[in-house]
Amino acid sequence: MKFFIDTANVKEIESALSMGLINGVTTNPSIIAREGKEFIATMKEISALIGPENYLFGEVIALKADEMVKEGRELVKLHKNFVVKIPMCAEGLKAVKQLSAAGIPTCVTLCFSVPQALLAANAGAAYVAPFIGRIDDIGWNGTQLISEIKEVFDAHGIATKIVAASTRHPVHIVDIAMLGTHIATVPFKTLLQLIEHPLSKSGLEKFLQDWESVPKK
Secondary structure: OEEEEEOOOHHHHHHHHHOOOOOEEEOOHHHHHHHOOOHHHHHHHHHHHHOOOOEEEEEOOOOOHHHHHHHHHHHHHHOOOEEEEEEOOHHHHHHHHHHHHOOOOEEEEEEOOHHHHHHHHHHOOOEEEEEHHHHHHOOOOHHHHHHHHHHHHHHHOOOOEEEEEOOOOHHHHHHHHHOOOOEEEEOHHHHHHHHOOHHHHHHHHHHHHHHHOOOOO
16 A cells, blocks of 8 residues: 655655655645645645655646646646546536546545545546545544445446545554555654554663663673
C-alpha cells in the first residue's frame, strides 16, 4: 500500500520524503487554506519538491463541468504525475468523463458510498477516494465501506484504484492495508504515529544502557 501525505505544508513534505515514507502528496481547498498561501504557487512549490517519480493530487474549485475540465487541463501541467481531484456530483462525473477521455487521470473525491464509487469508476476515474474518517464521525464504519467498494470492484474487474482518504489513526491504516487498499492519504501526525511503538522505544533505551557497560579501549 502506498502512502500519500495529506498536506500542503512544505516542511512536513520534506520530512516525510527524507524518511522515504511517501509516494505522493494530496491536497484539497481546506488544506491549502490552512497554509495561507496562493493555490497555484503552492502547487508549483510542492511539484518541484517531490520530484517526477512521485504523485501530486490537486482539486478543482469550479462547480460546472466545463469549468472543471478547463481547470483540470491547466492543473495537470504542474507535474508529470498530476491527478486531478473532482468532487462527487453530477457535474463532477461529466468532467471526469471528459478529462479521462482526454487521457487526464482523475480522482473522484468526497465519496461516501458504494454506488458513488461505482459511478465514479464507470465515468472513467482512475482513482476514487472514500473519506473513512468522516464516515466514522457520523457513527458509520469507514473501513467497512472500503471493504465493500473493493469487493464490488473485484467482482466486476474494475481497475479504478481505491484511495482511503481522511485516515485518522494507526488502526485505520492497519485495517485498510489488510483489505488491500491501493493508497492511504495520511496526515503528517499519523505518519509519525506509525513509526512509534513503546517496545521500540524501550528496546532502544535498553540497548544504549547495555552499551554503556561494554568495555571501551
